[in-house]
Each structure stands twice: as C-alpha cells, then as structure tokens.
Amino acid sequence: MHTTEITLEVNGETRSVTVRNADTLLYVLRDKLGLTGAKPGCLNGDCGTCTIDVDGNPMKSCLMLAVEVQEAKITTVEGLKYSSLQTEFVDKFAFQCGYCTPGFIMNANALIKQYPHANDMLIKEWLESNICRCTGYKEIEEAVKSALATAQTVLRQQ
C-alpha cells in the first residue's frame, strides 16, 4: 500500500498526515485529523453532507483526494467560529437532526463570501447540491437570507 506524508492547511493550522494516494479528503479529515464535522452521506457527490471550503469554494470532500489539496487553504465547519450564519441557523431552526448542517453551512458560507448580494436564483443554484431530509428547506432559506442581509449591512458600513 503506497502512502505519502503530506501537509495540509486546515482551519489555519498546518497538519502533517500520512495518507494513501487514494484516500479521499473526507476520509483524511474525519479519520486522520479527527475533524468529523464533514459527514459521509453518499460518498458519491450526490448529497453535500461532506461539503467543506477549499480556497473559498465549497467542495464535496468525498470527491477530492487529500493529495490534491496540499497547497490549498481548507476550512471545515470546525474552523468557523460563531459566524452570523451559524447563529442564524440556530435562530431560524434551520436543522433538526443536524447531519446535513455542516455541509449546508459551509456551502452557504462560501456563497455569502463570494456573492453577498445573491438573489433567490443564485442561492438555489448553490444550495441545491445539498439534501436535507428533516426540514422543509424553508428554515434553511430563511437562515441563509438573514445571514446575507447581515453581510450586506456589514459591507455598507465599510
């Protein structure tokens, strides 16, 4: 079995880890680095529970290899600290079992950063890659829209 020692930058920390070339980023984050916020839902790109942030873009970590991202800045849900998006998710009851939540939050977080003025269409385009089986999505929509509004206020003040 071929393994390599690689360095990853995760949540602002440099972490060395020995991986197989075939190890997915999701597997390495969860099983080697103990970052279990990103979840396995399908391991096939169909559900979005494994979504993390790679260089500002939401990525499905089940579809990436750990060896691919040695130069990248990786943020997982554990790296977000009390963002207004997280507060809005709590406030709007945007989750029940919470299993899809890290994925939704990481996806929406990147959306808000890249497109703070996102309209309904764009929000849908981004978030439709994730599945939530518990909520009716309305609560998630409200949370994301509130966080967008906060981001817009911050931008106006700057």
Added chain:
Amino acid sequence: MTIGDSIFRKEALEKVTGTAKYTDDYHSPAMLHAKLIVSPHAHAKIKSIDILEAQKAPGVRAVVTGQAEFPLTGEEIHDRPPIAFGKVRYHGEPVAAVIADTLQLAKKAAELVKVTYESLPVVNSPSEALSTSAPLVHENLGQYEKIQHVFPEPNTNIADRIKIRKGNMEIGWQESEVTVETNFSFGPSDHAAMETRCATAEIRPDGHILISSSSQSPYMIKKLMSEYFDLEAGKIIVTTPLVGGAYGGKVPTQLEIIAYLASKAVGGRPVKVFNEREEDMITSPVHIGLEATVKLGSTRDGKLKAAKLFYTFDSGAYSDKGATISRAAAVSCTGPYFIENIWCDSLCVYTNHPYATAYRGFSHSEVLFAFERTMDVLAEKLGMDPFELREKNAILPGHTTPTEVDLNSSNVGNLPECLRKLKELMKWDEGRFIKINDRKVRAKGISCIWKTSTIDTNASSGVILTYNPDGSLNLLSGLVEIGTGTKTVLAQILAEKMKMDVSQIHVRMEVDTQTMPEHWKTVASRGTYMAGRAVQQAADDLIRQLKDMASRVLVCSPDELEVGYGKVIVKDDPTKSCMIADIAYGHKYPNGNAIGGQIMANGKFMFKHMTHLDRETGSGKPGPEWTVGAQGIEIEFDTRDFTYRILKAYSVIDVGKVLNYKGALGQVMGAMSMGIGFAGREAFIFDRKGKVLNPQLRTYVPPHYGEHPEYIVEFVETPHIDAPHGARGIGEHGLIGMPAALANVLSNAAGINLNQLPLVPELIWKIKTQGVQNDSV
C-alpha cells in the same frame, strides 16, 4: 413560562459547529471494519461461498458467512437470518462480512469472496405474492417462532392478516345509493436519512457486550440481542449518540447483530459496520409498498354507509415491522370518518423486495392515499364538493373508530375546525381549477388525516432527574434525539413544572441503556407524551423531597411551602425561603450534623387500557388518542407536458397544545416535504427480476433545496387531557395527507384518475394519453 415558546434545541450549538457526534464519528485505532458482501439477486439459492482468497488478503481478520446455528431474527416473526443462509430473498441481502484492519482492506478482500447462486423465480409485487402459483418466499413459514398476536399463513406468502368487521356490510350496501371502487398501488421506497446506519460491537473479557448504534430503539437492541443469542440482558450495553435522521428506518435491529457476530469472530475486538448509501437504501430496511382496493358506499347526499377495504402491504423478504404496519393500517383503515359498516382485510405479504420497516406515518400516508383519493372519486360521482363530503362524514366525539373505540372530546381532535380553517386558508371558494392560459392551469386538492399509535401495549418510558450543586438539574431519559427536538421539549416540561429557567436544565443527549432508564422506542410520535409524563411524575417527587428538606431548615410543615425560581418559599411569608442550591445535597446543621444527600427522583409512564385487536373483528384499543388534521396542495400544471410545480402546501393539524412553536412548525414542514417527495418522485425501480435499479441519491432523488413550496401551517388546540399540557402526537402527521392531496390535485388538474405513486409526469402522460392504469412506470 416556557411551554409554547420556541426554545432552541439543547444541542443546537453542537450541531452548527460540527462538534455534534453521530455513531460513525467515533472511531479508535483498535476498531476493525466490516464490509458486507450482498446478494445481486432478488431470489436465489446460495450454491457455494468461497472465502479462501479473501481470508488470505492483507489485513483481513475474519470472514463471516451465514450459519445454520445463527438464530433467526425478527421482532414479530423470527423469519430473518442475520446473514443469508441457504438462499437469498432480496437484492442487497447480506451474504457475508469481511472484517479487516481498515475499511479499504475489507473492501478489497470482499471482492475476492466468490458466491455461486442459482436463481429462483421472483415474487415482484403483492398481487404476484398472492397468486396461487406464486413461488414461496418462506417455505418454512409455519415453523417460525413468533409473538402471540401475529398469524402467518403457512404455505402462502402471507405473513399476517388483520381483519376489521364492524357493523353489517349487507345493511351498509343496502343503504348505499352510490358506490365507487378503485384500485391503488405503489412500490417500496426509502427513508433516505442523511446519516446512513452504522453499528459497532465489542465483547469484553467479562462478557459485557458493548454496542453503539444509530438507532431509534437502543433498548430493543438490548432485549432482542439477549433473546436471539441467549445472553444476559444486563450484560448488553447499548449506546446511541445523536442520530442523523431516522423516520422509522432506524427502528429495526440489523447491523447490530452483524457487528456482534463479526466481533465474536475476531475474539471480541470492536468492529464497526457502516452502511454506504447503496447498502443503506436496499440492504437495510425500506419504506413499505402497497396495493389496495377501496370500495365506498354512500347515500345520494354523501353520508358514508359502507367501506370495503383490501390492503396488501409489500413487506419484502422479511416481516420485520410489516405485520405491525398492516395492523396499524387496519386500525385507521378508513380515514377520519364515521362509518357504521366496515369490512377490511389488511395483509402483510412477503415478496422478493428489500424488506420494509416503519416509515414516518406508519401505514397512514399509504392507506390515506388510497382512501382519501377514493373520497374525491366519490365526491365527483356525487357531484359534491370534496370539502363538503368530508365535513359531512367527519369523525366526532361520540363516534366509534373502525376498531370500535369510543371517541370523546379528549381522545380525538376537532376535524371540522381543521377543515374550516383549511378551506379559508386555501381560498377554496375562489375555485379549485383555474385556467391561466392555453397551457397552464392552477389547481387545488385536499386530504384529511388522522393517526393513533399502534405500539406495544406495555411500552414504558422512564426519566431520572438529579440535582447539581448549583441547583441546576440533569435530565436523563432513554429517548433518542433523532432530530425531533423532543429532549428539548422535555426540558421545557420540566422547567414549567419546577418554575425554573430552561437553561438550568442539562439534558443528556446520548443514550446509554445501562445508566439511563428505558424509553421503549423513539417512535410513533409518542416521545413527548410518554417521557413527558415521566418527567412530570419525577418532578412531583423532586418537589416533595425539596419541601421535605426545606421544612427542616425553615421549621414548618412541607405543605406550607412552595417551590419555584430556584427557591423553596414559605407560602404565606415569602421573606422566608431557602435556596434549592443549598439543600439539593442535603442540609448541614451548624454543629456539623447533616441530613439528606443529593436529591434525585425518577418517574415512569405506561399507557393505560391498551388492548390487542380481536382476531375476528379487529375490535380493540391500540392507541391513546387520535390526532386529526386537514391538508391541501396547490399546483401549477402544464397541460402539454404534464409537468407541475407545487406552489403551496397546507396543513391544519389539531396538535392539542403547541409546546415549542418553531419546533412543531419544523416537524410539520419537514414531514410535508418528505411526503411530497414520496408522493411525487421517490420509488425504487425494480427490473423484472426484482433488482433495484436506483439505489443511489443520484437516481433516487429526494427533494432538494429550492424545490420547496410555500408552506402554510396552522394549529388547532383541542387538549388531550392525559398528555402533558394536552399535547397530541405531531412528528409524523405533516406527511400523511400529502400523497393523497397531491394525487387529488393532479387528478383534478389533469382530468383523470391518478391512483398510483410516484406522481411523475410520465405516469400522468401515460394515463392521459393511453389510459394505462395499474402499469408500473
């Protein structure tokens, strides 16, 4: 006051920061991993299994195959080998498990296991199962062990038959001036919880068996494992952390048994069995399918006089909860209407499909799809408005249910009020079919709902409360937090009772069957009722103990005291009080003498007067109360390509009392979304040989973000006097009218009878253009 408030769920911060832990999030270097080898056939003899190569593969510690000495398992009928033995009965059935150091190594070795099959003729639907020439899924049905109240019919594919015989059908038909009869069908589908099932097992040197599982029934795992393997129940310890969605699908005990057998094969070392999505969809239990015939008779002015119902549930290869589901279907066989004369046969049949288990609504969305759709067919034949027909027959206090339970103003909610509100919200009087242009129409459709629970008559729930030195309380309940927020509601009930701040209540989210009192199973929308009553009882005991201790400090009789706001106060002289924090661990006198000790209390609850159903007539009382409601859907329908968009989805439900407003709203909207998915799109596609062609979230597509309609949800509050604050069950009800409402609105929009699910445009097109019914899409 916290009752009714939208208190955040207690585990909210964990869930948004990624620190919430689910079963698969726990792992240790000591843990081995099992990979299942599953059957590619729906029905086949296992000729041979060659495991030699796999055993030699790197990292492999054991390979387990089915054995004659493994027990047969199943909650009602012991019909299922934990790993297939002799033959396989469904596509996806486990035939072997490879246990290795890592999952990757286990997977690699699994490819080396060679299984030779000889295929057998397949039973691909309930009607095929009932045909006299059908192959038998279980040749030895007559010999299986079973519980008392299930009646398999040997040498057939019938696992159970529940009969309802109410009134006199002859009179019913004589009094009926108009009759309609309709056939319905839909195949199995899936729960598709985002967290796939996962279980670990370990056998300690002292004989303790540690199991961790993403389950709704940790206490049932303990009970069943002890039964199956003749183990001391006290030596089995099951833990369940947070569960990532369940919807009934995590009721059965399946992977836990395989994990235990795997651990046994490697000398007790911990082994994890984790379902990948494909396995989770077909290897583990699914949502039941149904074929139904509904015949209704009424007077010309719409008074229902007779109902003849034939339900055949597709339980798949094993009965699991199929028999109970068929029983629950019989209990609520008519929808929430008063009908004097009812004949119903509800059958649980074996097929070669993945086996079925509980699914949110537990037979109600399935039966109501058939019944409520027939109500619309009848309304049309009578030339009557669908609301009017339902209002005329609505079940009321004073009526009896199909199983002849007498209803009163506490044990059934207010259906006429739900209908009235729904009609107003939907602006029904503005029309239910509006042409927008040449191509598009807007249409509306409705369904009524009702549900009671059909759970074990002796199911119980316990709660333990202990004080912390700061006067805050710990709440321990065996209820599993599967996403419904029930444990937060329990904290609210406790806070209300103790007149304290809900933030001062610490709720243990994880369940551990050794240290926490049993909550039978987290199912049937009964968590709040059962555990809530246990909380109230425990709180009463806490209050009694606090008063007793305080009476010594305040030198008065306990009856002169009042508990609340962190204190025990002398009622007629509030200046005299003592802090709960000061007496929660007993009281120390100035000279050093001390009395008491940590104050703790327990409470328990069991339903009263529940009975089994009579075998010949079905009469009996299976559940404590009926939640009722009315639901509707409004769509925009394209008459050219038969696509449609759900614009609005409505629910008016009599919840008895709202305990946590946003929580309740979330339960209802989420259930509606799931119901819309089931009705509109979700179904397994089987080939002729019973193979599932779409066991993936790419080909089996639940609703995604952005497809959601506008939800309009309102609550009616008719208290159920036995339940905490009068609250009725609510976790499932948003789902159960959605399939019927969607079928009704689409039938209305397309001008045809749509009696199958899922309601994909292709089905509408086929029936519209070719008049094809009863043909699978």
